[in-house]
Amino acid sequence: MEDNPEVVILDEQARASNDEDHEAFCKKKRKTSSVVWENFHEITLADGTIVHQCNHCGEKVKKYKDGTTTPMRRYLQECPKLKVVQKGQLKLNAMPGKSDGASGILNWKFDMTRMREVIAHMIMVHELPFSFVEYDLFNVLMKEANPSYTKISRAMVKQDCISAYGIARKRIQKLLNLVNSCSITTDMWTSIQNIHYMVVTCHFVDSDFKLHKCILNFVEVPPPYTGIRIHDCLYECLKEWKIEKKDVTLTVDNAKTNDVVAKKLMENVSIQKKLPIDGKMFHVRCCAHILNLLVQDGLTKIKDIIHNVRECVKHVSASPGRLHTFSELSKQLQMPKKHLILDVSTRWNATYAMLSTAFEFKKVFVNYAERESTYKTLPSEEDWQKVEDVWHFLGLFNEATKVISGSEYPTSNLFLQELYGIKEAMDDLFLDERYGC
Structure with a gap:
């Protein structure tokens, strides 16, 4: 009598299940943990002998009964091909030479660790999201x-950014x-979330007489x-930075x-150390801020004219139709390809930029008034003359501010001559007959 196929299959499945249950209680073979097994594997020779073969060069090492890995470790120290692998494969890179047609051959090695470091700096410098490294096209x-x-x-890149900050902080601390x-230079700022904070910057000269500038921290200041x-x-x-003394x-x-x-x-x-010149030079007032106060005070004398020019720019920028008309008139008069600038009333350099561009479009504004009936704020010829004078004079303050606001070079030896140049310009303006002096 033939066996039932279904019964045979069920018996085989039952035996397999029993074997698996039995193996769960059996002593399992210990997993190899030595690093040598990343470089060797077992093979059986024709005579039945089991040896260990190197994955790199194919050399065979005898297997010992006690399972020791010492012979394999010794061989790895001498394996010629492994040394090349550990050193890393160098690739050739053609570099352009100084003369035409000349080039040099350099070898280089791809370093993923260095790549992660550069990516972390890129994320921080350009204020990119951490998810940038997961973008498909970036990885392509x-x-x-x-x-x-x-x-x-x-x-991973978030942790890399934290590590990069820690490394940079230790370098600055050293x-x-x-x-x-x-x-120390410090200033108060207010974020868009209405949070008041203070930026603290440190300047110092090292033993090689090299000037350093380091932003130490952005400190939140509570009310x-x-x-x-x-x-x-x-x-x-x-x-915190150990420089309070x-x-x-x-x-x-x-x-x-x-x-x-x-x-x-x-x-x-002064309690902890003696200050130079008894601290008379300790408190340094920002020269750029002093210039800003001077300009702001002077602009109040012509606030009506500035307001008039500001309204002109607002009128043109109020609708696409007006901008198109103004642009067409600019092309007809062959004016430079510039755009009108609307200033921020609290920033005098923005006011300077607005006045300078508006004066260049003086003829365009005159023609624009003839075509736009709603335009009622065209400055008079006298007002335009004052705009020109103010524009040129503010240019001196603007250039001086750029020079003395530098942070990568010393400025104490520059601000005096810049202020003296402004003083001479003010004297010339004071003696100008056009202003009744």
């Missing part, structure tokens, strides 16, 4: 650039530990925003609260 680009590139996640004095509160936040920042100067703007900050900080520093 990197793969096309080098097939050895390995995709990284947003969590530099600060080696200097005996430094200068009330008094001089004492700002001083406490600033002092904590300096203490190294201050030589403090550069701030001319706000009254900063007078209190400078006074309190100078008291703390």
Whole structure:
């Protein structure tokens, strides 16, 4: 009598299940954990002998009964092909030479660690989202650039950014530990979330007489925003960087609260060390801010004319139709390809840019008034003359501000000659007969 096929299949499945259950209680073979097994594998020779063969060069090493891996470890130290693998395969790269048609051959090695470091800096400098590294086309680009590139996640690049910050912070701390004095610059800002914070910048000269500029921190300042509160936040920042005893100067703007900050900080520093010239040079007032106050005060004398020009720009920019008309008139008069600029009333350099571009379009505004009946704010010829004078004079302040606001070079030796040039221009303007002097 033939066996039933279904019964046979069920018996085989039952035996397989029993075997699996039995194996669960059996002693399992210990998993090999030695690193040598990444470079060797077992093979059986024709005579039945089991040996270990190198994955790189094919050399065979005898297997010992006690399972020791020492012979394999020794061989890996001498394997010629493994040394090449560990060193990394160098690739040739043709570099353009100095002369025409000449080129040099250099070898280079792809380093994924270095690539992650560069990507982290790119994310921070350009303020990109962490998810940027997961964009499909970005990874396609990197793969096309080098097939050895390995995709990284947003969590990984976030950790890389934190690591990069930690490395940079340690590097700056080492530099600060080696200097005996430094200068601090600070200013208060308000974010779009209405959060008040203070940026603290440190300037110092190293042993090689190289000027360094380092942004130490962005310190949130809780209310009330008094001089004492700002001083406490600033002092904590300096203490965190271990430079509270190294201050030589403090550069701030001319706000009254900063007078209190400078006074309190100078008291703390003078207790711990003797300040140069008894601290007379400790509190440095921002020269660029002084120029800003001078210009703002002067612009109030011609605020009506500036308001008139501002209304002109607003009228033209109010609708696409007016902009089109103004643009066509500019082409007819062969004016330069520029755009009107609407200023920010609290920034005099923006007002300077508005006046300079508006004056260049003076003829266009005259023709525009003939075609646009709603345009009622055309400046008179006298007003245009005043705009021209103010424009040229503000140019001196604008250039001086650019020079003395530099942060990558010393400015203390430059601001005096810039201010003297402005003084001479003001004297010439004072003696000008057009102004009745």
